[in-house]
Amino acid sequence: MVMHFDHVTIVVRDTVEAKAFFALMGFVERQSVVISGEQFSRYMGIPGIEAEHVTLELPHATPHLEVQLLRYRHPEPIPDPDILKLNKVGFNHICLAVDDIDAEVQRLRANGVRIRNEIIQFHDRKLVFVCGPEGVTVELAQWVRN
DSSP, rough: OOOOOEEEEEOOOOOHHHHHHHHHHTOOEEEEEEEHHHHHHHHTTTTOEEEEEEEETTTSSSSSEEEEEEEEESSSSOOTTTTTTTSSSSOEEEEESOOOOOHHHHHHHHOOOOOOOEEEETTEEEEEEEEEEGGEEEEEEEOOOO
């Protein structure tokens, strides 16, 4: 039985920039290690893998929530030319719940984060998309029960 969502992993070329983005969301770095060797090559299905693996956690989240960053040293990461297109098959976006979406959008804009659209209301939530590291779409959701 699945208990809850645990983490999402994002491949990045710049861990400093990605950590700064998620720090704006309240995430803190828990650990950083290099993964390599036959065990990880088999597990990930990537021969000769060597990558920096950074674990960011949201300290006040219940249940525990992590964003994991992978910066490949070998092999080179494969760019996704369609990462901004939300109609492609497969991974679409991650969503983080916030308590005040208007304040978050204002704070993120002031810190140079690009907002992709206007805030809308849908299914008891206010929603907005923002541009995350490497073009990954991050959605913010504020629950508003009527």
